[in-house]
Amino acid sequence: MKILNYINGKWENPVSGLFIDNIEPATGKKYGEIPDSDRADVDHAAQAAWKAFPAWSALPAGQRCDIMFKIADGIEQRLDEFAAAESRDNGKPVGLARVMDIPRAIENFKFFATAAVQFSSESHATGQDAINYTLRQPAGVAGCISPWNLPLYLFTWKIAPALASGCTVVAKPSELSPVTAFMLSEVCNAAGLPPGVLNIVHGLGHRAGQAIIEHPDIKTISFTGGTVTGKKISATAGPLFKKLSLELGGKNPNVIFADADMEKAVTTSVRSAFTNQGEICLCGSRIFIQRNVYESFRDAFIEKTRALKIGDPTQEENNLGALISAAHLEKVKGYVALALTEGGKILTGGQQVNPGGRCSEGYFYEPTVIEGLNDNCRINQEEIFGPVVTLIPFDTEEEVIRMANGTNYGLSATVWTENIGRGHRVAAALKCGIVWINCWLLRDLRTPFGGTNQSGVGREGGWEAMRFFTEAKNVCVKL
Ligand code: NAD
Numbered sequence: 001m002k003i004l005n006y007i008n009g010k011w012e013n014p015v016s017g018l019f020i021d022n023i024e025p026a027t028g029k030k031y032g033e034i035p036d037s038d039r040a041d042v043d044h045a046a047q048a049a050w051k052a053f054p055a056w057s058a059l060p061a062g063q064r065c066d067i068m069f070k071i072a073d074g075i076e077q078r079l080d081e082f083a084a085a086e087s088r089d090n091g092k093p094v095g096l097a098r099v100m101d102i103p104r105a106i107e108n109f110k111f112f113a114t115a116a117v118q119f120s121s122e123s124h125a126t127g128q129d130a131i132n133y134t135l136r137q138p139a140g141v142a143g144c145i146s147p148w149n150l151p152l153y154l155f156t157w158k159i160a161p162a163l164a165s166g167c168t169v170v171a172k173p174s175e176l177s178p179v180t181a182f183m184l185s186e187v188c189n190a191a192g193l194p195p196g197v198l199n200i201v202h203g204l205g206h207r208a209g210q211a212i213i214e215h216p217d218i219k220t221i222s223f224t225g226g227t228v229t230g231k232k233i234s235a236t237a238g239p240l241f242k243k244l245s246l247e248l249g250g251k252n253p254n255v256i257f258a259d260a261d262m263e264k265a266v267t268t269s270v271r272s273a274f275t276n277q278g279e280i281c282l283c284g285s286r287i288f289i290q291r292n293v294y295e296s297f298r299d300a301f302i303e304k305t306r307a308l309k310i311g312d313p314t315q316e317e318n319n320l321g322a323l324i325s326a327a328h329l330e331k332v333k334g335y336v337a338l339a340l341t342e343g344g345k346i347l348t349g350g351q352q353v354n355p356g357g358r359c360s361e362g363y364f365y366e367p368t369v370i371e372g373l374n375d376n377c378r379i380n381q382e383e384i385f386g387p388v389v390t391l392i393p394f395d396t397e398e399e400v401i402r403m404a405n406g407t408n409y410g411l412s413a414t415v416w417t418e419n420i421g422r423g424h425r426v427a428a429a430l431k432c433g434i435v436w437i438n439c440w441l442l443r444d445l446r447t448p449f450g451g452t453n454q455s456g457v458g459r460e461g462g463w464e465a466m467r468f469f470t471e472a473k474n475v476c477v478k479l
Contacts, residue, residue, distance in 0.1 A: 001032035003178060005041055005202055006185035008048035009195025015040035020175065020204065025091030025322035026313050028361035034178045037203035042170065042211035045199035046218055049141040049168040052196030057138040057166035061116045064164060067193055068113035072106045074187035075152075079103075082152065082180055087313045089179045090151055091322030091363065092276055094314055101153045105180075108156040111445045112465070116164035119466045129479050136470040138166030139220040139243065143212040145205075147225045148174035148324050149279040149385075155181050158222045159198060161465035169198050170218055172209055174225075176324055178202050205229065213237055220469065223247070224281075227383070227409075227454045234457075245458035245468050247281070247450055249383040250411030253404035254284030254440075255426065257397075258293045260416035264438065266300045272414060272440040274308060274367045277320050278387040282412045282434070282441060285389050286380055288400050294393045298371065301391070302348050305367050311355040322362045323386060329363040332386035335379060336368060342377040344370040344390070375403040383409070397426065405431045410452035414440050433459070 002019070004011040014035035022032035035041070056064070075082060082102045087094035092101070123133035144158035155173050162169050173181035185200050201208050205225075212218055213236045223233055224247040237244050254272060256265050272284040289297045313321030323329045329352065336350050349368030354360055367387040373379055380390055394400040404413060412434040417423050427435040433451045436442060449461035458468065 001179070003032065003034050003182040003202065005035050005037060005045070006182070006188075006198070006200040007041070007045045008051075008199065009189060011185070014038070014203070015044070022089070022178065023325065024088055025324055026088070026359050026362040028326065028363065031088070032179070034175060035202045037201045037208040039211040041201050041203070042208060042215055045170040045201050046141060046215050048196035048199050049170050050217060052194055053138075053141060053168045056168050056194060056197045059166075061119070064166065065113040065116045067191055068109045068116065068160065068163060070191035071187055071193065072109035072113065074191050075102065075106050075109070075184070078183070078187070079106075082183060084314075085179045085183060086151060086177075087321065089177045090148060091313055091324055093318050093321045095316050096276060101150055104150075105152040105156040107445065108153070108160040112160035112164040115161065115462070115466055119165070119463070121472070126476070130476060131479065132474055132476045135473040135475060136467070137473060139469050139471050140167060141218050142167040142169050142220040142222060142469055143215070143218040144169055144171040145209050145212060145221070145223045145225065146171075146173055148176040149276060149281070151177035152180040152184065154224050155184070157460065158224070161460075162222070162469045163197065165466050165469035167220065167469045168196060170212055170215075171198065171200050172203065172212060173200070175202065175204050210236070213242075214240075216240075219243060221245070222460075222468070230456065243468070245450075245460060246456045247460060248411075248454060248456040249385070249409060250281050250451060250455050251286060251381065251383050251407045251409045252282060252284045252412045252414070252432070253430075254287045254414040255400055255404060255416065256287065256289045256293070256297055257415070257417040257419070257422065258290040259418045260293075261418060261438070262293065262297065262300070265416040266297060266304060268440050269301060269414075270304045270308070273389045274305070274320060274387050275441075277323055277365070278367075278389075279324065279385055280441075284414050284440065285384060286375070286392060286404075287389055288392050288394050288403060290400075291393045291395050294391075298347070298391055302369055305348055305369055308367050310353050310364055310366065312357070312359045320364075320367060320387060322359070322364050324363070326363055328386065329365060332365050332384060332388060335382075335384045335386070336370075336388060339370050339373060339379045339388075339390075342373055342379055344379060345372045346370055347391075349387070375406055381407050397422065401426060401429045405429075408454040411455035412436070412451070
């Protein structure tokens with residue numbers, strides 16, 4: 001399978017003629033090629049996007065809304081095909097792609113299609129004789145760069161609000177999971193999206209991605225990915241005075257108080273630990289458990305973890321598929337080895353898995369639970385982004401808030417308690433952008449989404465995203 005760049009409504013080879021291999025994580029084998037795009041392709045895409053900008057930004061919002069609904073319908077009509085492609089490209093179970101990734105991509109387009117027609121701005125009467133009103137004008141050409149873990153889900157989470165706001169886009173999916181972005185280009189064409197409004201450039205981060213960040217005509221950048229990459233992007237974009245939204249890594253605490261509904265806390269904590277092989281930025285990887293329920297929670301958690309099935313992601317019965325790449329598998333293995341040297345005890349998991357058959361060279365790893373580590377060790381400070389969690393006992397609310405806040409990250413947190421006052425109190429004290437009380441990953445697309453500290457800068461979602469992709473201009477009129 002050879003995929004191509006999508007520029008100005010056409011599919012194109014990279015200018016260099018170079019391609020890179022696309023590997024199927026479940027088999028460890030090459031199954032396609034993607035463009036190894038560089039500055040020349042990005043420049044071509046930026047030119048197409050600027051050419052399309054005047055007409056797209058001037059189009060009545062209702063017409064942008066109609067086209068975006070058609071894109072949503074186009075994905076929905078091919079839902080099974082999209083889910084199978086996502087599973088093959090990323091290694092995630094096909095059932096998960098069918099109920100989570102692809103429906104959410106559809107929802108992103110529908111949600112922001114309606115945002116396009118409902119977005120409004122403020123006006124301020126200044127005394128009796130002047131009025132201020134704020135114009136929200138599309139920012140121009142937006143650069144949207146996304147990671148591999150939720151490929152179409154996160155790619156469209158950026159593109160949809162950018163298009164709804166009237167921006168045109170140069171977008172790059174991860175080189176590790178590019179196929180559904182390519183399929184999206186087919187859907188956009190069929191839906192009648194005018195040429196140049198969305199341009200998709202495939203390729204490596206340090207080449208194609210970096211060229212987007214550096215391009216003088218792409219001044220608005222929405223990025224989701226790792227903290228180290230975010231730092232590099234900030235260093236490049238800062239001196240160029242670009243507008244930046246950075247959604248980065250996390251090391252999220254999951255706090256279980258003794259008064260929690262234990263059945264719900266255990267079941268959901270297994271989900272928040274291991275969904276998508278633990279490769280979700282919102283997964284709770286540090287599980288803090290109040291000491292008097294530590295053993296009962298731990299034993300129930302381990303029992304449910306052992307019941308998870310891992311194997312070929314095309315098989316519906318499997319709960320976990322393959323990790324994204326050989327390098328990522330090595331990273332996860334390295335962290336588990338480090339946990340042992342730091343004094344950790346593996347309660348379950350800790351081994352690479354060989355499911356056999358077509359998957360015998362795939363990148364599978366057991367869901368792994370570790371205890372006995374202090375909250376300051378590297379395993380509890382650094383993002384692993386795989387199926388590995390630690391269990392840490394605590395005594396008091398103050399102590400757990402201190403430990404939960406004790407990393408450089410600040411993306412999300414989960415709190416389990418039946419004490420309503422405690423729930424609100426702890427939520428307010430946690431230093432992060434999102435707190436779930438007695439649930440996890442319950443999403444309302446109107447809410448602000450993002451992190452603090454090294455988990456990012458800015459917020460996505462709802463009006464936050466519409467504001468990001470527009471510039472505010474205040475007009476003051478003396479009556
Ligand atoms: P990554 O930073 O390696 O890559 C992300 C994207 O950036 C890819 O498309 C990549 O090609 C591109 N890129 C790499 N170097 C670049 C550069 N110099 N300039 C421009 N683009 C560049 O991240 P990843 O490994 O793909 O994703 C995993 C990370 O993403 C984890 O840290 C995870 O926590 C984070 N993540 C965060 C969120 C969130 O909403 N906060 C969501 C999902 C994933």
